[in-house]
Amino acid sequence: xxxxLNNKRALVTGASRGLGKAVAAALAAxxxxxxxxxxxxxxxxxxxxxxxxxxxxADLSQAGSADxxxxxxxxxxxxxxxxxxxxxxxxx
Numbered sequence: 001x002x003x004x005l006n007n008k009r010a011l012v013t014g015a016s017r018g019l020g021k022a023v024a025a026a027l028a029a030x031x032x033x034x035x036x037x038x039x040x041x042x043x044x045x046x047x048x049x050x051x052x053x054x055x056x057x058a059d060l061s062q063a064g065s066a067d068x069x070x071x072x073x074x075x076x077x078x079x080x081x082x083x084x085x086x087x088x089x090x091x092x
Contacts, residue, residue, distance in 0.1 A: 006031030010082035011073045013060060015053075016043040020086040025051050032082065035073035060087060 010027045014020040016038035024047075028034045034053040038044040041057045048055030054076055058065045074080045 003030050005082075008032045008081040009035075009074075009077040009079050010084065011035045011037070011070065011077075011080050012084040012086060013037050013066075013069070014086040014088055015084075016040055016047040018088075020084070021047050021051070023084050023086065024053055027082065027084075028052050033077050035077055037069045037073075 005027060010032045012020050012024040012027065012034065015024040015036035020036070024034050024036045028051050034051060035056060036044065036048055036051065036053045037056040037058045038047070039057070039059045044055045044057055054073065056069045056072055058069045060066050070080065
């Protein structure tokens with residue numbers, strides 16, 4: 001399916017596993033340039049490599065983290081066209 005996402009620039013948060021990772025992979029498969037962020041640096045880098053994305057380590061519950069990640073991703077990608085805000089669920 002061609003969704004017209006070729007060369008669009010996407011940032012997906014909480015994307016080292018689960019739904020966020022699946023969304024990031026689907027965007028990359030459609031030709032988007034993808035940046036992802038997550039708290040766990042090792043898991044993030046593995047996911048970024050698997051997807052072909054840029055990875056930014058961040059805990060978005062910390063003040064200023066979301067702004068920092070957005071600015072860094074926009075700088076590296078040349079802007080952001082798609083923003084997917086995903087976070088882990090509440091503790092069990």
